[in-house]
Amino acid sequence: MTEGRSPCSNLPLPLFAAVMGLSGLGLVWHAAESHWALTVPVSSLIGILSALVFVLLLAGYVCKAVNAPGAVLEEIRHPVRINFLPAISISLLLLGIQAQQVLPAASLWLWGSGAVLHLALTVGIVTRWLGGEQPVAAINPAWFIPAVGNVLVPLAAAPAGYLQLAWFFFATGMLFWVVLGVMVFHRLITGPALEPPMRPTLAVLVAPPSVAFLAWLAMTGEAGIGGTLLFYMAVITALLVLAQVPAFARLPFFPSWWAYTFPSAAFTVAVFRYTEATTVGGEALLVALTGAVTVLLIGISGMTLRAMYRGTLHA
Template sequence: MSGTVHMGDVAETRLEHFPVTFFATVMGLAGLTLALHLAAGRFGFGVALAEGALWLTIADFGLVAALYAAKALRHRAAVVAEWNHPVKLAFFPAMSISLMLIGTALRSDYVEAARVVWLIGAGLQAVLFLSVMSGWIGRRPFQPMHISPAWFIPAVGNIVAPLAGVPLGYVELSWLFFATGLVFWVVLLTLVMNRLIFHDPLPGRLYPTLVILIAPPAVGFLAWLALNGGSLDAFARVLYYAAVSFAGIVVLQVPSLMRLPFALSWWALSFPVAALTVATLRFAALAGSNAHDMAGGALLALLVALVAGLIWRTGQAVARGDICRPE
């Protein structure tokens, strides 16, 4: 009986400390799904793998959302503490981004389901974006050490909206999200670069978030194509090659990243790599570039290996109790 009580206490403690950052796993899997769908259409193989990735993404979102909802019901104070945390606050819009990405992935085969999921995600994104911005401005003091590339997440969420919003017919709403996201990306990029250059280095657990630098211009490229009728114009090239430049900066940090122990923040690597993969494959198709096709294929292989490794390492960490514990 005491063993049962003990196990129950352990489970309740893990639920209390179930982090909002777990939604980053959904973003990574959704990005993988979009990359596999595009590769299947471009290279003619991997359709079943893309479909499997879609349902894995949906299952992951359902599990993470259910556990976080249970946490909100049973441990409201812990959720409030995360909302008031200067770093974790930025991860709340990962919920809405995940929904919009799932809606994007569903659109090709399940249009009406995609519409419902996207509308819910877009509405939640608007609420969370405004709430996070309100939390950033004037309510509590922030220090430069609190800023990290994770602060891009609310802005990236806005830029994601046109990917499915335009094909579903919500063009003006998509422009609203895109314009807002793009402007705040520029503002936040200035703040983040100031913090990275002129202040102490990122702590180990936040160091993987450097990869998030790639995501805004890569997703912005894809959103601009959706809004601009698929034209590979000058601004599209600026966004794409900005993402490539940030990827080059990140590659130079890989030796430092590899020396760090695994943490849930490692999932921050997955979605930016997926966004760059999709952007590269789209660029290759529009430009008719074999070099970009080969680069996109290499990135896809890297992405599949990366996500598989993250799933494996996360499973090991959960089994050891290294995740969902007091910090």
């Protein structure tokens, strides 16, 4: 088959962020079910949907690799799109975290393979960065994706009893979050404005402190000073991103819109856990955040399906 002729040849790598977003929504509803003692297993249904979407996307991307290997190599060599490759390993981690309560054996395999793959991708991508000559204009919040995956590992590893492994991945993620944070903010402040398809990645800024707080809580069992600092870092970052909503609303739809979803979900789960750990917060805020994230996911899912129907998803 001629390269590019297969429908799967246009499957964009950033679309794997959809699995992250759906899994994040599942974690939001798991937190809601626990907090409000809900009996409807919404989180389990979302978890099944997340797994199904992951399998379909993975099959589609394998199809793309077979039918359009040049397009896959182009994405891997691209200074921006390469940072969405770890979304595959993060998806495995999130699916493993969601399966912990119902399928512990499968959960171990999922998050374990995700952790190994993510560590390999982190080392590979950072090694590439250290090679130098990365264009300054290519630096954007999507560079956080390799780092975010590392701080997700403790959410599965700590409850499973792998505490030292959890601390290793937490330290790895925090190191790159600090380093990349300086680089990304310097580029955003002094460099050219992000191109429209990349502007949704500004939401990714919310994810590292939100997930780091959840990881801290999983490893230590309490918010403490460290957890409190991480949580309020997430709050101020969320407020900065919230101020960008009017600008976001004027953008046309791109697959990168999925970058809004997982950070929003991670922040919502962080608010749930901080409220439960400290009794700071309110039920109205939790209801509003849960509703907002759910509507956001439904809306972006609908726009994605419409783009698929029109054949413009690759745009």
